Amino acid sequence: MGLLTLTRRHIAGLSDVFEKLGPFFLTTMTDDGWIWTHETVIPSHQEASRQVVREILDRLQKDEWIEQEIFAIHLSLEEAMVNAIKHGNGYDTRKTVHVVYRISKERFQIEITDEGDGFDPDGVPDPTNDNHLNALSGRGVHLIRSYMSEVKYNEIGNSVMMEKLRTA
């Protein structure tokens, strides 16, 4: 299954997405030193997400990022994409996930936006707290924050920006 082609319907849908994004993300959309920039809209389906993740990891490997940092980015991507597809869009294949990623010599940055109602990332219980250690879920945000250099959610909580600074 390939990436979804941008049809008129999805372009119309994208304008709704950008309305929700707000000014914050627009100011970071420069091409200052970025080697790779890619923007895509995918259906809420794991296979589509897998393709984007694979593309990102291939590029990072070609740019010779160290395995430890590729692992950190990979895990964060998996958690963020599942959050968008499953929790944000409820696996509704009519809903899309907007992905923009950029890679420079020093950093990797990605913005993932779903069409859901959002959530409060600060309202997620700390999974390392003794009361929640045994919980069957709820570790995704904590893992993303632990592995990425910077993580920011928009006000609604349906869009996340994650950045990883290259150290080696």
Place this chain on the structure above:
Amino acid sequence: MAECHRIQVSENGDVTVVRFVDRKILDEADIQELGKEMYALVENDKRKNLLLNFTQVEFLSSAALGKLINLDKKVKANSGTLKLSNIRPEIYEVFAITKLNRIFDIKEDEKEALSSFSS
């Protein structure tokens, strides 16, 4: 025992040793299946001593961690013992970051894990 697609099961004395078929445990559907197969060992086959050998596991998402926690609950409810072994450093870090290394009994390798069942 039901047919297993995501795990390989073997016996070592009274310990059931489980290995994972997938190197990268990240697909939602596969993780669901993985959970069912592991739970069946406890709920259907009534196995008490379980060792999960993570040799070759290169990647693990948080959904898989949830299955492990649920398995641990089922094993304990059955008065059994669950141990983990052969976890790569990068995977161990996932357990450490989520503080799950406090819940699970994690051993360096299978040999150490197996001998710890009898002590």
